[in-house]
């Protein structure tokens with residue numbers, strides 16, 4: 001083991017500058033907490049930064065625990081991009097001067113309440129709903145602020161950061177227009193979900209989210225399920241939304257009680273098969289079908 005480690009060290013020193021271990025570049029390292037922030041940071045940072053992500057693909061981000069290496073990564077990074085309230089471990093590890101909390105860039109929505117029913121997973125620290133990346137318009141604002149923040153951290157490349165931030169903001173603006181148009185004429189406005197992650201999307205496009213639970217890991221009570229069933233029936237809901245990474249069981253129980261189908265919406269808490277834009281467009285199609293939209 002020791003001999004191997006020594007060899008690796010020698011090889012690393014031989015291949016480049018002594019200060020730059022093998023596999024690392026001299027670009028500023030930016031840590032993104034989970035997928036949508038990774039996507040955005042890559043758009044805005046471009047080839048001027050090296051982006052790493054804390055939450056592995058396929059992992060539900062809220063309960064993330066950080067290893068020593070990841071904490072060290074955060075300490076050494078030029079910037080850590082996160083949203084306070086999503087991951088308590090990350091909230092604890094970041095330092096104010098070297099972090100960017102995307103929630104400070106936008107108007108947040110207060111946390112939904114279910115009459116004090118269950119503990120909210122990983123959201124105890126903040127009073128707002130942290131799922132703000134599901135509104136493309138708010139994410140566009142985050143892109144602009146992130147560009148400014150990266151420019152301040154690395155003034156030599158400021159223009160590149162600002163240009164790419166402007167491009168990302170405009171791409172997200174286009175997506176926002178597609179949603180606004182696509183959801184403008186629908187039979188139903190009720191968005192019944194298992195995990196209440198879509199408040200920002202509902203807010204932006206005037207849908208009414210009826211969530212069963214804020215916590216995808218907790219079984220909702222039968223009382224809560226029948227409450228939601230009552231609302232769903234009254235609203236003439238035909239589809240109950242489930243999501244990737246969360247067991248569809250709760251939504252299926254509810255759907256059978258209401259006589260509705262289920263369909264999958266992606267809350268983008270983890271890397272989709274495409275990227276942020278394609279997954280959001282898939283969400284739009286799913287919503288248009290489920291809500292009977294004609295645009």
Ligand SMILES: [Zn+2]
Nearest residue numbers: 062131197269
């Ligand atoms: Zn969530």
